[in-house]
Amino acid sequence: xxxxxxxxxxxxxxxxxxxxxxxxxxxxxxxxxxxxxxxxxxxxxxxxxxxxxxxxxxxxxxxxxxxxxxxxxxxxxxxxxxxxxxxxxxxxxxxxxxxxxxxxxxxxxxxxxxxxxxxxxxxxxxxxxxxxxxxxxxxxxxxxxxxxxxxxxxxxxxxxxxxxxxxxxxxxxxxxxxxxxxxxxxxxxxxxx
Numbered sequence: 307x308x309x310x311x312x313x314x315x316x317x318x319x320x321x322x323x324x325x326x327x328x329x330x331x332x333x334x335x336x337x338x339x340x341x342x343x344x345x346x347x348x349x350x351x352x353x354x355x356x357x358x359x360x361x362x363x364x365x366x367x368x369x370x371x372x373x374x375x376x377x378x379x380x381x382x383x384x385x386x387x388x389x390x391x392x393x394x395x396x397x398x399x400x401x402x403x404x405x406x407x408x409x410x411x412x413x414x415x416x417x418x419x420x421x422x423x424x425x426x427x428x429x430x431x432x433x434x435x436x437x438x439x440x441x442x443x444x445x446x447x448x449x450x451x452x453x454x455x456x457x458x459x460x461x462x463x464x465x466x467x468x469x470x471x472x473x474x475x476x477x478x479x480x481x482x483x484x485x486x487x488x489x490x491x492x493x494x495x496x497x498x499x
Contacts, residue, residue: 309379312391319398320371324364327402331357331409339406341413344422356412363405371398448480 330339333348338357347353374397378390417423455472458465 309387312387313375313379316391316395316398317372317375319395320368320375320402323398323402324368324371327406328361328364330406331361339409339413341410341417343413343417347417347420347422350416350420352416353413356409356416360405360409363408364402367402367405371401443483445480445484448476448483452476 332338333343336343336345336347338353339360343350343353371394374394378387378394381387381390452473455476456469458469
């Protein structure tokens with residue numbers, strides 16, 4: 307029974323990773339597999355061939371990772387079974403990125419060969435004065451979550467430590483917001499000083 311539960315919990319990760327990375331082969335705002343290409347790069351034969359090969363490599367990797375689940379099903383000891391499943395889990399996260407990185411490098415090479423550099427020799431200036439001033443949250447907005455975290459203490463005190471830790475997390479979030487994100491902000495102002 308444990309094998310079936312582990313199989314159902316972990317088997318879907320390989321197809322999911324391959325689907326997510328395979329979706330990167332579609333052009334989104336002229337970006338495919340992490341490389342920005344000009345509009346004419348969408349119809350380039352060499353680019354399309356490499357993206358097609360990337361999808362095939364990803365499909366083979368997914369099939370390999372699915373077949374790798376078979377030895378995990380055959381091990382009967384709990385420790386051995388868990389070790390194999392978690393090793394396979396690590397491989398499911400790591401191995402699909404090998405075709406991704408290879409395709410990314412080849413697309414960058416194609417981009418350099420064709421001279422498709424973005425903003426080559428151009429200087430881009432941005433008027434930062436036009437950007438609006440950020441609005442800061444009031445410290446009072448952290449009080450309701452703090453009270454909600456401590457509310458169970460009124461009814462039940464067995465797990466007081468857990469409720470106290472939840473409250474301390476809210477205080478920590480306020481502290482990070484106040485002193486890490488809001489560096490230089492005066493205490494009650496809503497705009498940075």
